Amino acid sequence: MQSGMLSPSRLGAVAQRAKSVFVPLLSLLLVCSSIAAFAQDALPSWNDTASKQQIVTFVKKVTTQGSADFVPPEQRIAVFDNDGTLWAEQPIYFQFFFVIDQLKAQAPQHPEWKTTEPFKSALAGDFKGVAASGEKGIAQLLAATHAGMTTDEFSRNVNQWVSTARHPKTQRVFTEMVYQPMLELLHYLRDNGFKTYIVSGGGQDFMRAWAQATYGIPPEQVIGSQGDLKFEMRDGKPVLVKQAKVALVDDGPGKPVGIERFLGVKPIFAFGNSDGDQQMLEWTMSGDGARFAGLVHHTDAAREWAYDRQSSIGKLDKALDEATAKGWTVVDMKKDWKQIFPPQK
Amino acid sequence: MQSGMLSPSRLGAVAQRAKSVFVPLLSLLLVCSSIAAFAQDALPSWNDTASKQQIVTFVKKVTTQGSADFVPPEQRIAVFDNDGTLWAEQPIYFQFFFVIDQLKAQAPQHPEWKTTEPFKSALAGDFKGVAASGEKGIAQLLAATHAGMTTDEFSRNVNQWVSTARHPKTQRVFTEMVYQPMLELLHYLRDNGFKTYIVSGGGQDFMRAWAQATYGIPPEQVIGSQGDLKFEMRDGKPVLVKQAKVALVDDGPGKPVGIERFLGVKPIFAFGNSDGDQQMLEWTMSGDGARFAGLVHHTDAAREWAYDRQSSIGKLDKALDEATAKGWTVVDMKKDWKQIFPPQK
Numbered sequence: 001m002q003s004g005m006l007s008p009s010r011l012g013a014v015a016q017r018a019k020s021v022f023v024p025l026l027s028l029l030l031v032c033s034s035i036a037a038f039a040q041d042a043l044p045s046w047n048d049t050a051s052k053q054q055i056v057t058f059v060k061k062v063t064t065q066g067s068a069d070f071v072p073p074e075q076r077i078a079v080f081d082n083d084g085t086l087w088a089e090q091p092i093y094f095q096f097f098f099v100i101d102q103l104k105a106q107a108p109q110h111p112e113w114k115t116t117e118p119f120k121s122a123l124a125g126d127f128k129g130v131a132a133s134g135e136k137g138i139a140q141l142l143a144a145t146h147a148g149m150t151t152d153e154f155s156r157n158v159n160q161w162v163s164t165a166r167h168p169k170t171q172r173v174f175t176e177m178v179y180q181p182m183l184e185l186l187h188y189l190r191d192n193g194f195k196t197y198i199v200s201g202g203g204q205d206f207m208r209a210w211a212q213a214t215y216g217i218p219p220e221q222v223i224g225s226q227g228d229l230k231f232e233m234r235d236g237k238p239v240l241v242k243q244a245k246v247a248l249v250d251d252g253p254g255k256p257v258g259i260e261r262f263l264g265v266k267p268i269f270a271f272g273n274s275d276g277d278q279q280m281l282e283w284t285m286s287g288d289g290a291r292f293a294g295l296v297h298h299t300d301a302a303r304e305w306a307y308d309r310q311s312s313i314g315k316l317d318k319a320l321d322e323a324t325a326k327g328w329t330v331v332d333m334k335k336d337w338k339q340i341f342p343p344q345k
Numbered sequence: 346m347q348s349g350m351l352s353p354s355r356l357g358a359v360a361q362r363a364k365s366v367f368v369p370l371l372s373l374l375l376v377c378s379s380i381a382a383f384a385q386d387a388l389p390s391w392n393d394t395a396s397k398q399q400i401v402t403f404v405k406k407v408t409t410q411g412s413a414d415f416v417p418p419e420q421r422i423a424v425f426d427n428d429g430t431l432w433a434e435q436p437i438y439f440q441f442f443f444v445i446d447q448l449k450a451q452a453p454q455h456p457e458w459k460t461t462e463p464f465k466s467a468l469a470g471d472f473k474g475v476a477a478s479g480e481k482g483i484a485q486l487l488a489a490t491h492a493g494m495t496t497d498e499f500s501r502n503v504n505q506w507v508s509t510a511r512h513p514k515t516q517r518v519f520t521e522m523v524y525q526p527m528l529e530l531l532h533y534l535r536d537n538g539f540k541t542y543i544v545s546g547g548g549q550d551f552m553r554a555w556a557q558a559t560y561g562i563p564p565e566q567v568i569g570s571q572g573d574l575k576f577e578m579r580d581g582k583p584v585l586v587k588q589a590k591v592a593l594v595d596d597g598p599g600k601p602v603g604i605e606r607f608l609g610v611k612p613i614f615a616f617g618n619s620d621g622d623q624q625m626l627e628w629t630m631s632g633d634g635a636r637f638a639g640l641v642h643h644t645d646a647a648r649e650w651a652y653d654r655q656s657s658i659g660k661l662d663k664a665l666d667e668a669t670a671k672g673w674t675v676v677d678m679k680k681d682w683k684q685i686f687p688p689q690k
Contacts, residue, residue, distance in 0.1 A: 074563065151605060208609045218419065219609030229605055231598035231624055238627050240605050247592065247606075253576035260496060260574055260585050261592075262607060264553045264564030279576055282583050 042188040045181040045339045051294075052336065054329045055185065058292045062268065063192050069290035071268060073193035078269035079259060079280060080186070082200035082207060082224075084314040085273045085296050086215060087178040088167075090305040092127050092313055094174045095202050098161050100125060102145040119144075131312075143244035146203060147227060150239040158209035172344060175214045179296075180342045185271075186215055194269065197221045199258055201251030201276055205242070223258045225250045255280035268292065278319040281328065293328040295319060300334040387533040390526040390684045396639075397681065399674045400530065403637045407613065408537050414635035416613060418538035423614035424604060424625060425531070427545035427552060427569075429659040430618045430641050431560065432523040433512075435650040437472050437658060439519045440547050443506050445470060447490040464489075476657075488589035491548060492572060495584040503554035517689060520559045524641075525687045530616075531560055539614065542566045544603055546596030546621055550587070568603045570595045600625035613637065623664040626673065638673040640664060645679040 046052040061069040062076065083089040103113070103122055113119035118137035121129025130137060146154070167177055186196050198207060198217055204224030211217045228243035250258040256279050259267065270277070270284035273296040281293040297316065298307050308316040323330050333340070391397040406414040407421065428434040448458070448467055458464035463482035466474025475482060491499070512522055531541050543552060543562055549569030556562045573588035595603040601624050604612065615622070615629035618641040626638040642661065643652050653661040668675050678685070 204606075205609075220607060222609070226606060229602045231601050231628075238601065238624065238631050240601060256576050256583065256585060257574045261549075261571060262565060264550075264567070279583065283576075286583050 042191065043181065043184045045184055045337060047336055047338055049332075049336050051329050051331045055188075055292070055294070058269070058290065059189065059192050062290050071289065075265070075268065076189075076192070076194040077197065077263065077265060077267040078189050078194045079197045079199045079267045079271070079284065080182070081272040081274070081277045081280070082198050082202050083273075084298065085179075085271055085277070086182050086186075086198070087174070088304060089314050090307070091169075093202065094167075094177070095206055096127075097165060097167075097174070098158065098206065099141050099145045101161055101165055102157065103141070106144070139244070139246075142227075146206075147242045147244040150234075150241055151205060151229065152239070154205055154242055155209045158206055162210045170341075172341070175210055176344055177341060178214060179337070180339050181337045182271075182296075183215070183342065186217070189269070190216070195221065197223060197259075197263070197267070199250065199255050199280060200224045201249070201254075204250070223250060223262050225254075251276045253279045256283035259283065270294070271296070272319070273298065274314040274316050275319045276314075278322060281319065282322075285326070285328075293323070293326075294331060295323050295328060296331045297333060299332050300337075300340065302334075303340045304333060306334075387536065388526065388529045390529055390682060392681055392683055394677075394681050396674050396676045400533075400637070400639070403614070403635065404534065404537050407635050416634065420610070420613065421534075421537070421539040422542065422608065422610060422612040423534050423539045424542045424544045424612045424616070424629065425527070426617040426619070426622045426625070427543050427547050428618075429643065430524075430616055430622070431527050431531075431543070432519070433649060434659050435652070436514075438547065439512075439522070440551055441472075442510060442512075442519070443503065443551065444486050444490050446506055446510055447502065448486070451489070484589070484591075487572075491551075492587045492589040495579075495586055496550060496574065497584070499550055499587055500554045503551055507555045515686075517686070520555055521689055522686060523559060524682070525684050526682045527616075527641075528560070528687065531562070534614070535561070540566065542568060542604075542608070542612070544595065544600050544625060545569045546594070546599075549595070568595060568607050570599075596621045598624045601628035604628065615639070616641070617664070618643065619659040619661050620664045623667060626664065627667075630671070630673075638668070638671075639676060640668050640673060641676045642678060644677050645682075645685065647679075648685045649678060651679075 043052055043055070061067050062071040064070060080086055083093050087094065100122055103119060107113055107123060110119070113123060118130050118133035118141055121127075121133070122141055130141070133140075149157070162175055163173065166173055170177065189196055196215075196217055198211060198215070198221065200207060200223070202224050204222060204226045207224050208219040208222045211222045212219065226247045228245040228247050229240045230243055232239055232241055248254060248258055248261070252275070255277065259280065266287040267284045268287065268290065269292045270281050271294040272278075272281060277295070281295075285291050285293050295316065297320070298305055298314070300306060307314065308320060320330070322328070331337070388397055388400070391400075406412050407416040409415060425431055428438050432439065445467055448464065452458055452468060455464070458468060463475050463478035463486055466472075466478070467486055475486070478485075494502070507520055508518065511518055515522065534541055541560075541562055543556060543560070543566065545552060545568070547569050549567060549571045552569050553564040553567045556567045557564065571592045573590040573592050574585045575588055577584055577586055593599060593603055593606070597620070600622065604625065611632040612629045613632065613635065614637045615626050616639040617623075617626060622640070626640075630636050630638050640661065642665070643650055643659065645651060652659065653665060665675070667673070676682070
């Protein structure tokens with residue numbers, strides 16, 4: 001045999017080694033090309049209207065190396081309101097259904113609730129009656145259902161509820177009343193190196209119980225309204241007991257406060273749907289470089305609900321004017337979204 | 346040529362392709378083995394005593410796939426106290442030197458401070474005089490130096506101070522009074538898939554200004570004591586103004602509260618140095634599976650300071666008893682650390 005040639009057996013060994021390397025590499029290439037193919041239609045539930053184009057254009061420019069608008073991955077922070085932005089919020093914030101169900105479960109131990117407001121109205125599902133009790137009444141309901149138990153006990157309550165309770169109109173479990181186009185947007189941003197956060201007026205502990213499974217957002221990226229906690233020893237084991245005293249109302253001007261407190265950096269991408277998100281969007285847009293602000297406008301009475309300036313839940317008035325004046329993206333649910341909710345499981 | 350054999354030219358092509366694959370693979374292997382070599386001495390400033398062995402044993406068992414103690418990366422949360430654990434804290438918490446320097450800069454506008462406590466004592470560097478003014482006095486000093494400005498203005502103040510101010514004993518800038526062995530520990534944990542957090546009684550905004558450059562810990566992983574923030578529009582631009590009202594005292598039982606509020610999950614690794622860290626360590630150790638609790642015991646009067654049960658700063662008494670009783674790791678600074686501070690730049 002000439003030198004420089006290999007025997008069939010050695011050749012076989014080389015081929016085997018080459019194969020053992022090439023096959024995984026080839027699989028990797030296939031995976032990469034499917035990622036690329038996926039990226040071309042990462043938002044399949046969005047119609048090809050201006051909203052989708054504005055999102056894709058923004059993401060491309062901040063992720064393109066060498067672009068004047070390039071933003072390094074560690075600064076790609078995206079914040080999302082929850083109620084009305086990631087999941088529906090009609091006829092009333094879903095957390096309120098949780099409150100009612102918790103009250104019903106506790107009612108046998110509280111016969112006085114039958115005749116005492118705001119409990120009487122809440123147990124009857126009379127939202128107007130509850131609203132009439134004002135902030136004080138709502139605080140009483142929250143104290144009865146969101147305080148006095150440990151954080152672990154509360155999470156168990158929420159998990160049990162969220163896996164069984166159903167929306168009165170659609171009969172879906174509430175975690176299936178999330179918006180399919182927004183789920184795709186969350187994935188699309190994360191695939192492009194963004195870190196996605198929830199910044200919501202809803203209860204932080206309430207959302208954390210199901211945000212990972214529903215949105216792929218881990219607990220430390222869920223910022224919400226929160227009560228005080230008290231460290232206690234119970235049977236020699238430390239617990240944290242939820243207190244009725246409010247520590248942060250993460251709504252309106254409280255949203256930039258929550259963002260600063262938790263993150264210490266300004267997001268570059270924010271999505272909301274109501275006047276309660278206006279300051280979060282202003283805060284996001286006030287930094288240097290490329291920035292994105294979006295609003296979900298509920299325009300689809302047939303497939304979801306249609307409401308804005310006059311609604312008591314998710315009122316969208318001043319923020320809509322500001323979005324129009326400043327050229328922020330306003331998603332028209334009816335025109336921009338092919339599909340509202342994901343397929344039922 | 347026999348079938349099954351390749352011509353020299355095709356063989357050359359195969360060899361070339363194999364080389365093009367093997368060379369990068371080989372480089373990768375070399376890199377991996379240098380990582381492995383590095384991992385064997387990832388803690389070069391630690392003597393080979395029990396403390397180092399306990400740390401390395403813990404990290405190996407929670408990162409070894411198939412081990413009964415394996416912990417997936419997303420649950421590898423490590424929390425560190427700052428004062429006395431990551432950097433020194435004598436003769437007084439370093440943030441207090443910042444307070445004094447800020448007061449001195451403002452003193453010309455406040456002639457009344459010359460005769461009013463606690464300002465008079467603070468300006469004279471009389472810590473005992475300040476301590477005599479109690480919690481109320483300290484709150485007044487914090488209000489004068491940590492409130493009334495925007496978050497951006499405050500960060501600029503801290504950055505300017507931290508790059509110029511020097512420790513009265515060592516004449517080092519304060520960010521060079523961090524513990525070299527603890528810097529190595531932070532890196533070692535991150536190299537092993539841990540996320541490292543600061544959980545300190547010190548000011549959150551104060552630490553965030555320099556934690557990234559000093560410890561490689563980004564702002565959102567710095568949890569500390571914090572005041573309220575107020576959202577305001579100034580010249581049409583949103584700002585957050587620091588308020589004197591305290592929102593969280595992240596010390597003692599406040600540490601598990603801060604951890605839960607920010608993370609929503611229990612850490613598996615915690616390091617502190619004083620009774621103010623006791624509840625954080627208890628909280629960390631109360632979960633299931635493998636867990637690590639460590640204390641830095643200041644035993645080195647020659648190279649640093651020696652203090653514990655009787656000290657007014659960084660008192661280590663009850664936590665030391667609990668650590669001994671429960672077999673937590675207690676680092677003896679004098680015996681366990683080859684070097685205290687990093688080389689001066």
